[in-house]
Each structure stands twice: as structure tokens, then as C-alpha cells.
Amino acid sequence: xxxxxxxxxxxxxxxxxxxxxxxxxxxxxxxxxxxxxxxxxxxxxxxxxxxxxxxxxxxxxxxxxxxxxxxxxxxxxxxxxxxxxxxxxxxxxxxxxxxxxxxxxxxxxxxxxxxxxxxxxxxxxxxxxxxxxxxxxxxxxxxxxxxxxxxxxxxxxxxxxxxxxxxxxxxxxxxxxxxxxxxxxxxxxxxxxxxxxxxxxxxxxxxxxxxxxxxxxxxxxxxxxxxxxxxxxxxxxxxxxxxxxxxxxxxxxxxxxxxxxxxxxxxxxxxxxxxxxxxxxxxxxxxxxxxxxxxxxxxxxxxxxxxxxxxxxxxxxxxxxxxxxxxxxxx
Amino acid sequence: xxxxxxxxxxxxxxxxxxxxxxxxxxxxxxxxxxxxxxxxxxxxxxxxxxxxxxxxxxxxxxxxxxxxxxxxxxxxxxxxxxxxxxxxxxxxxxxxxxxxxxxxxxxxxxxxxxxxxxxxxxxxxxxxxxxxxxxxxxxxxxxxxxxxxxxxxxxxxxxxxxxxxxxxxxxxxxxxxxxxxxxxxxxxxxxxxxxxxxxxxxxxxxxxxxxxxxxxxxxxxxxxxxxxxxxxxxxxxxxxxxxxxxxxxxxxxxxxxxxxxxxxxxxxxxxxxxxxxxxxxxxxxxxxxxxxxxxxxxxxxxxxxxxxxxxxxxxxxxxxxxxxxxxxxxxxxxxxxxxxxxxxxxxxxxxxxxxxxxxxxxxxxxxxxxxxxxxxxxxxxxxxxxxxxxxxxxxxxxxxxxxxxxxxxxxxxxxxxxxxxxxxxxxxxxxxxxxxxxxxxxxxxxxxxxxxxxxxxxxxxxxxxxxxxxxxxxxxxxxxxxxxxxxxxxxxxxxxxxxxxx
Numbered sequence: 063x064x065x066x067x068x069x070x071x072x073x074x075x076x077x078x079x080x081x082x083x084x085x086x087x088x089x090x091x092x093x094x095x096x097x098x099x100x101x102x103x104x105x106x107x108x109x110x111x112x113x114x115x116x117x118x119x120x121x122x123x124x125x126x127x128x129x130x131x132x133x134x135x136x137x138x139x140x141x142x143x144x145x146x147x148x149x150x151x152x153x154x155x156x157x158x159x160x161x162x163x164x165x166x167x168x169x170x171x172x173x174x175x176x177x178x179x180x181x182x183x184x185x186x187x188x189x190x191x192x193x194x195x196x197x198x199x200x201x202x203x204x205x206x207x208x209x210x211x212x213x214x215x216x217x218x219x220x221x222x223x224x225x226x227x228x229x230x231x232x233x234x235x236x237x238x239x240x241x242x243x244x245x246x247x248x249x250x251x252x253x254x255x256x257x258x259x260x261x262x263x264x265x266x267x268x269x270x271x272x273x274x275x276x277x278x279x280x281x282x283x284x285x286x287x288x289x290x291x292x293x294x295x296x297x298x299x300x301x302x303x304x305x306x307x308x309x310x311x312x313x314x315x316x317x318x319x320x321x322x323x324x325x326x327x328x329x330x331x332x333x334x335x336x337x338x339x340x341x342x343x344x345x346x347x348x349x350x351x352x353x354x355x356x357x358x359x360x361x362x363x364x365x366x367x368x369x370x371x372x373x374x375x376x377x378x379x380x381x382x383x384x385x386x387x388x389x390x391x392x393x
Numbered sequence: 394x395x396x397x398x399x400x401x402x403x404x405x406x407x408x409x410x411x412x413x414x415x416x417x418x419x420x421x422x423x424x425x426x427x428x429x430x431x432x433x434x435x436x437x438x439x440x441x442x443x444x445x446x447x448x449x450x451x452x453x454x455x456x457x458x459x460x461x462x463x464x465x466x467x468x469x470x471x472x473x474x475x476x477x478x479x480x481x482x483x484x485x486x487x488x489x490x491x492x493x494x495x496x497x498x499x500x501x502x503x504x505x506x507x508x509x510x511x512x513x514x515x516x517x518x519x520x521x522x523x524x525x526x527x528x529x530x531x532x533x534x535x536x537x538x539x540x541x542x543x544x545x546x547x548x549x550x551x552x553x554x555x556x557x558x559x560x561x562x563x564x565x566x567x568x569x570x571x572x573x574x575x576x577x578x579x580x581x582x583x584x585x586x587x588x589x590x591x592x593x594x595x596x597x598x599x600x601x602x603x604x605x606x607x608x609x610x611x612x613x614x615x616x617x618x619x620x621x622x623x624x625x626x627x628x629x630x631x632x633x634x635x636x637x638x639x640x641x642x643x644x645x646x647x648x649x650x651x652x653x654x655x656x657x658x659x660x661x662x663x664x665x666x667x668x669x670x671x672x673x674x675x676x677x678x679x680x681x682x683x684x685x686x687x688x689x690x691x692x693x694x695x696x697x698x699x700x701x702x703x704x705x706x707x708x709x710x711x712x713x714x715x716x717x718x719x720x721x722x723x724x725x726x727x728x729x730x731x732x733x734x735x736x737x738x739x740x741x742x743x744x745x746x747x748x749x750x751x752x753x754x755x756x757x758x759x760x761x762x763x764x765x766x767x768x769x770x771x772x773x774x775x776x777x778x779x780x781x782x783x784x785x786x787x788x789x790x791x792x793x794x795x796x797x798x799x800x801x802x803x804x805x806x807x808x809x810x811x812x813x814x815x816x817x818x819x820x821x822x823x824x825x826x827x828x829x830x831x832x833x834x835x836x837x838x839x840x841x842x843x844x845x846x847x848x849x850x851x852x853x854x855x856x857x858x859x860x861x862x863x864x865x866x867x868x869x870x871x872x873x874x875x876x877x878x879x880x881x882x883x884x885x886x887x888x889x890x891x892x893x894x895x
Contacts, residue, residue: 250767253768254767254768255767255768256759256760256768259752259756259759259768262748262752263745263748263752263756266745266746266747266748267741267745267746267747267748269741269742270741270742270743270744270745270746271745271756272724273704273724273734273736273742273743274745274756274757274810275724275725275728275756275757275814276756277723277725333747333748334747
């Protein structure tokens with residue numbers, strides 16, 4: 063019994079408090095404010111919208127844990143989507159086969175991973191700041207994508223893509239299922255693999271990690287590679303959801319992913335943070351936006367409320383820290 | 394307070410009845426402290442004994458509890474303020490120097506003279522002249538227009554002293570001034586302190602490097618656990634006596650050296666060289682042996698250790714482990730081969746301070762806590778619990794940040810981290826830096842036990858007594874070369890010290 067409780071605690075991590083409270087607060091507020099909030103429609107909309115932002119946030123999470131950042135995630139996702147689109151078009155467009163889609167996905171993930179390999183190598187060997195490196199990569203990928211598409215959309219995909227973006231399996235939306243699988247993969251990676259362990263250590267002190275025998279360059283390259291690959295998965299889901307690809311899709315998500323990490327208790331300087339609290343934080347952000355939508359608020363207002371929420375979280379964290387210091391002094 | 398022994402002079406500074414409480418803990422208990430004009434005074438005590446608190450009261454950073462009497466230069470105060478302290482000539486040179494590396498020497502020395510003046514223009518000509526004058530008084534020639542970052546730590550310290558002199562100092566506190574200096578730099582600093590003292594400026598040293606302090610000071614004030622132990626003339630004082638006063642314990646050390654000539658050779662180094670750092674180094678270490686390496690800062694000790702640990706590449710020469718030649722392309726190879734290196738810089742290289750005790754302990758041996766290809770929390774907990782019990786580390790929870798531990802306990806975690814890799818050779822680089830005098834004995838107790846179990850150990854330290862008492866053989870390095878060998882069983886501590894500080 064006790065060990066089971068400990069296991070759950072271990073799974074959630076100490077960072078769960080913030081997003082957990084926010085979750086309860088948001089649920090309470092909207093349930094009271096709007097009678098339709100607690101309905102399957104709300105949760106359907108959350109479940110379908112969550113994965114795009116969620117997958118991109120997972121892509122952002124790993125570099126943030128190393129004390130870095132990957133600003134190229136959204137355009138890498140677009141480039142990966144374009145890769146799938148081109149493969150489908152080359153194989154008959156609307157009539158393309160399942161096999162060509164699978165091939166497209168593999169190539170897309172390879173393209174995403176390739177952007178990560180390049181960033182990882184540059185960051186690991188030159189020790190240039192990740193913001194600069196990934197910003198350069200972002201501009202390169204965006205420019206490349208716009209050049210190849212001349213700024214237009216690509217659409218016209220086979221019908222079997224429809225369920226991937228909009229279908230459900232046993233009542234659970236397929237994009238959500240893919241996202242949950244990715245969350246669990248990231249969770250295992252960070253808590254049970256050497257790579258994850260070393261990611262945290264590098265995030266706190268890369269030199270001390272190196273002196274302890276951690277292959278810091280390899281870890282950095284792998285982290286950015288996985289980040290790129292996860293961006294590609296996001297790109298594929300976005301393709302299926304919108305039934306089209308355009309460079310710039312999901313661009314507004316970029317900074318939200320950083321904030322979602324932060325809301326999920328990830329240390330912005332690296333070294334600390336867990337996947338599950340970040341997942342809860344994403345659910346909170348999405349509930350907030352759907353709830354406001356339901357109450358007839360403008361989508362832009364929802365974005366503004368996200369900003370306010372995050373500022374409030376910062377102030378509350380500071381207050382909580384003050385309270386802890388105060389209690390320790392007293393004790 | 395009793396009269397100051399051996400003097401009839403009126404004190405420049407005298408404090409009585411100083412009490413200070415932080416969060417329920419008494420940091421200072423009814424402490425008195427006196428400094429004579431122009432004397433060199435040593436303030437000694439372990440970490441947490443109240444030295445810094447006392448200095449902060451004198452410089453006006455903290456306000457002592459009611460009842461305190463501070464007499465300075467003929468005036469009586471109940472507390473100081475930073476402004477009065479500075480204006481009346483009390484200056485502190487902090488350990489981190491508090492200088493601006495990007496600014497010029499002149500700006501660093503003279504910036505205080507232009508603060509708050511009206512009109513708010515900066516006269517660089519005046520600053521230049523003030524700086525030149527201050528450095529001249531110290532007998533030092535530096536280019537005052539060069540940025541400070543071009544200069545070494547020792548020279549920066551001189552800049553900090555020059556800045557204090559510009560403020561018309563009568564009383565200068567120096568916080569651990571020699572911690573990062575080489576011997577010749579320390580000698581130069583001591584010269585400067587002597588000339589300051591001769592010109593009537595009183596200097597208070599706060600230091601744990603007792604050798605130098607005893608060489609230069611006139612009197613010694615010892616604090617322990619926030620209380621005054623006593624004021625002593627330095628004449629006739631020994632290091633071990635001061636240590637005893639600081640800790641309240643008797644550390645009569647015994648030479649531990651033993652003969653290990655029959656044990657198998659673990660590490661054999663032949664003619665190892667790396668230009669500019671070490672040259673033509675040959676030695677071996679046997680199983681169960683503790684080889685001491687001493688020498689001044691910059692003698693190439695750490696560079697040699699890093700070369701053995703695969704983090705620096707030697708240009709020529711060979712290293713063999715158990716008779717087999719080895720060549721490492723990184724420290725991961727060295728760790729795999731059975732070499733462990735405890736860094737001299739525990740805060741930024743030895744341990745990952747914000748991370749947990751458990752994670753710091755297992756970082757170098759993750760493969761041993763795997764189960765079914767995944768890291769196992771249970772196995773991690775067990776491994777950590779075993780090492781903590783083995784080395785007698787005092788911790789709260791395994792998940793606490795390692796930075797919450799004391800220096801001595803942190804060092805034990807760092808040692809445990811390397812022992813968990815099952816090494817054949819353990820290199821300990823300055824293992825007692827930042828460890829309280831009282832806890833040092835415990836560290837060496839562990840080292841002795843490890844040697845007994847057959848581990849080969851290289852003990853690097855710039856404190857000669859540490860290697861003299863704890864090593865079987867002592868290698869003296871100077872300017873990157875082997876300058877001599879000593880056997881603690883057949884030579885005295887003074888012989889080695891004389892050679893090292895020659």
C-alpha cells in the first residue's frame with residue numbers, strides 16, 4: 063500500500079503541485095461558470111487540440127532540461143509535414159498507398175532528426191548558445207520550406223489519413239493516443255534510461271558531468287536529435303489534422319511550448335523537470351482555452367489569459383518559496 | 394577584558410559584548426576583539442565560527458544586538474554603518490575581491506573617488522593619477538590603463554589592496570587572501586602587508602592557511618562556535634596548537650607511512666611530458682600504497698592528474714596499468730580502466746551541487762544500477778544506502794540536494810561516487826579543500842582504510858603536513874618536474890616544507 067503510494071508520488075514528481083492546483087482551479091472555475099463545460103464536447107475538443115501543442119512541447123522539453131532551447135521545432139514540424147506531402151504526391155496524391163505514407167513518415171522523422179543532429183553537433187562542439195544555434199536552424203528551415211513551397215499550401219491527401227487526424231479508437235481520439243504514447247516514451251526515457259539521467263546532470267552542470275565520465279557531447283547530440291524527431295511527429299499529426307501543409311502552421315505554438323514546460327515545473331535553467339507535470343500543464347492550458355471558447359470569448363482572449371496565468375504562476379511560486387523560507391526560519 | 398599581552402598601546406579598534414542571533418542560532422556570543430594600530434592580526438576559526446559575522450559587524454553590514462560597544466579611533470559606537478566604516482578608514486578585501494574584470498586597473502582602483510560627486514562627470518586623468526600613486530605606494534608596477542582581466546589573481550588582489558589604500562585605510566581586513574596564490578605571490582603579498590603595517594595601517598588576516606598567517610602576524614584571535622577562545626601572541630605558536638584551539642580537539646598526528654615494497658605495481662608512469670605543464674615524470678604506485686604529491690600551486694600536479702585521468706593528452710611518455718600500457722582518449726576510457734579522479738574543485742567540477750545526493754553518487758556507475766536494461770530506483774537506493782553507511786556520511790534524505798551537506802560530507806559522497814566505479818587507482822586532488830579542520834581527519838581515516846583494502850592512491854595536496862602524515866612516499870613537484878622524493882618514515886616534516894617552500 064505504502065509502496066504503491068510512493069510509486070505514484072515518484073511517477074508524478076514533486077513538480078506536480080503547481081500544475082495540479084491549476085488543473086483543479088480551472089476545472090472548478092469553468093464548471094461553476096458554464097453548465098456545458100463538463101460535457102463530452104469540451105473534452106472532445108481538448109483531446110483533439112492537445113496533441114499538436116503537446117508533441118511540440120515534448121520536443122521542446124528535452125533541450126530545456128539540458129539548459130538549452132530548440133526554437134526550430136515548429137518549422138521542423140512543417141518541413142517534416144512537407145516531406146510526407148511530397149512523398150504522397152509523388153506516389154499518386156489522393157490515390158497514394160499506405161506504404162508510401164509510411165515511407166513518408168520515416169523520411170519525415172529522419173529529416174526532423176537531421177536538423178537535430180546538426181544543432182546538437184554545433185552546440186556540443188562549439189559550445190555556442192543553443193538559442194543562437196536553434197534560431198539559425200529555425201531561419202534556415204523556414205527559408206528552405208518557403209523556397210520549396212513558394213509560400214503556398216500543399217493539400218490533397220489520400221482518404222485514409224482522415225482517421226489519423228480526426229478518428230477515434232475505443233472512444234479515444236487517435237492523435238491523443240499517439241501523444242500519450244509519446245508522453246510515456248519520454249517519461250521512461252527521462253526516468254529510466256542513462257540518456258535521461260545524464261540529460262538532467264548536464265542541465266545542472268555540464269563540466270561536473272564531464273568530469274564524472276558523462277559523454278556530454280553524445281548526450282547533447284542525442285537530445286537535439288530526439289527533439290527534432292519529435293517535432294517531425296508533431297508535423298505528421300498536424301498534416302493529418304489540417305489535411306494540408308504550409309510553412310508557418312503552428313508557428314504561434316513555439317513560445318507556448320516553453321511556457322508549458324515552465325508551467326509544468328521545469329526549471330528554465332535546466333536540470334529539473336518531469337514529463338507528467340508538463341502533461342498536466344498542457345491539459346490545463348487547453349481546458350482554459352476551450353472553456354473560454356465555450357463561454358463565448360474570443361480565441362485571442364484565451365491566448366491573453368494564458369499569459370496572465372503564467373505570470374500568476376510565477377508570483378505564486380515566489381510566494382510559496384518565501385513561505386517555505388519563513389517556515390524554516392521559524393522552525 | 395584583560396589587557397593585551399605584551400603591549401601598552403591603545404587599541405585602534407575594540408569591540409566588547411558583541412552578540413548576534415540569526416534565526417534562533419547564536420552566531421556570536423559575547424565576543425570581544427581588539428586591533429592595535431599598525432599591527433598584523435590573525436582572526437582564526439573554522440567555517441561557521443563567526444569570523445565573517447564579526448567582520449560584517451565591524452564594517453556595518455550587520456547591526457549587533459543591544460549592549461554592544463564599538464570603539465574605533467577614539468569614538469564610541471553602538472553599531473557601525475557601511476558609510477561610517479568606509480569614511481573612517483575601515484576597508485575589507487573580500488575573497489572574491491569584488492572587482493570589475495572588464496574595466497581598467499585605474500577604474501577599479503579609483504572608482505570610489507568619483508561616486509556621488511557633482512557634476513556627474515568622470516575625470517579619467519584624475520583616476521589614472523590616483524591609481525598610479527596607490528600602486529607606487531605598494532611598490533608595484535602595473536599598466537593602469539589595461540583591463541583588469543589581463544592580470545592574474547595575485548595581481549588583481551594587489552589592485553584590490555590599492556583600492557583600499559585610496560580610501561585612506563587605517564584598518565584593512567583580508568578574507569582568505571592567499572587561498573589562490575602561489576608561494577612567490579604569497580611572499581610578495583606578505584611583503585606588501587609588512588610595508589602597510591610599517592606605515593601604520595593595521596591588517597587583519599582571516600585565513601585557514603595557518604603557515605603563512607603565523608609567519609606574518611603579531612597576534613592571534615581564535616573564535617570557536619561563535620565564542621571567543623582567546624587572544625594569543627603568535628610568538629611560539631605552532632600550527633597544531635592553533636588547530637587545537639580552533640577545533641577544541643587534539644590532533645596529534647602520527648605518520649601513517651608503511652612499506653609496501655612487496656605489493657604489485659598498479660600504475661607505472663614513464664617519462665610523461667606535456668609541454669608547458671609537466672616534464673619527464675616517472676613514478677609508480679603499488680597496490681595498497683598512498684603516494685603523496687605536493688608542490689606549490691602551478692607546479693603541474695593537477696595537470697599530471699588530469700593526464701592520468703584521460704582529460705589531458707600527454708605529448709610523450711607512457712602510462713601502464715597492471716603492466717599493460719594504456720592510452721586514453723577521454724576520461725571515460727580511464728574510468729573503465731579503473732582510474733578515478735576526485736577533482737580539487739568540488740563546487741564546480743567534483744559534484745553537481747543542485748542535484749540529489751543519490752544521483753551524484755551513482756552518476757559514474759549507472760550500469761551497476763540497471764535491471765533489465767532500465768535504471769532501477771530500488772537498486773539505486775540500495776547502492777546509495779550501502780555507500781553512505783560504509784563511509785559514515787551524515788545525510789537527511791537521499792533525494793536532498795548534495796549542496797545541503799557540509800564540506801566533509803560532500804567530499805565523502807564524491808569519494809563514494811568513485812569507489813562505486815570499483816577503481817584500481819584513486820587520485821585525490823586536494824581532498825580537504827573546503828573541509829573543516831575537524832572533519833579532515835575523518836577523510837584521511839577513509840583514505841587509510843581504502844589503502845588497507847589494496848587500492849592504489851595518489852594524494853595530491855599543497856598542504857605539506859597532509860601528505861607527510863598520510864602518504865607512504867612523498868613526491869615533490871616544482872615547475873612541472875619532479876624535484877625530489879621523501880620518505881615520511883625517515884625524514885621530518887620540516888625537511889619537506891623547507892624543500893617545497895625554498
